[in-house]
Amino acid sequence: NAGVTQTPKFRILKIGQSMTLQCTQDMNHNYMYWYRQDPGMGLKLIYYSVGAGITDKGEVPNGYNVSRSTTEDFPLRLELAAPSQTSVYFCASSYAGGRAKNIQYFGAGTRLSVL
């Protein structure tokens, strides 16, 4: 019963490098989300997806890209890492539809430092 799995748990990047944060869920949820949490702040939505092939921007999408080719996977891409992207990144998934409550299940997070 894995739930939402994020890899890697930690990563240090140099300015200008690129990387992909991986997220996979095994609950057959249709919605998936990427958030970032800066120190002392709440979670800010970067991108979300309501199903395979459909993605949309959240509050803070600049500097990131996403894709959703399958129900299970929702990778987050950083193309040109900047120090401002130093943060903890959380992936989440939920089932939303009909009268179902939209309750998000979160992964354990990826701590990213850009130096």
Added chain:
Amino acid sequence: DQQVKQNSPSLSVQEGRISILNCDYTNSMFDYFLWYKKYPAEGPTFLISISSIKDKNEDGRFTVFLNKSAKHLSLHIVPSQPGDSAVYFCAASGATGNQFYFGTGTSLTVIP
């Protein structure tokens, strides 16, 4: 612009007493509210939610109250236990339910 605010960064309560965590929001279109609990090095976990058609929802030791006119919600934990020590986030969403806005969190410490 922070649409969901938790003005108390921290709260300390004696074991067995009531913990009251507060949350305010500015967007009158929000109609669904949730509380999440977060331990260090873990992702947030869902605790309790409330729809705007209700003013109270209870689940065991946890009760959420919603005051729509004041745009305020609160989480009551009774009785508080040491295992409740964590950071609590409130979150809100509007009619589409696609986007959630989170507060900055309140760190609760329950003293044995």
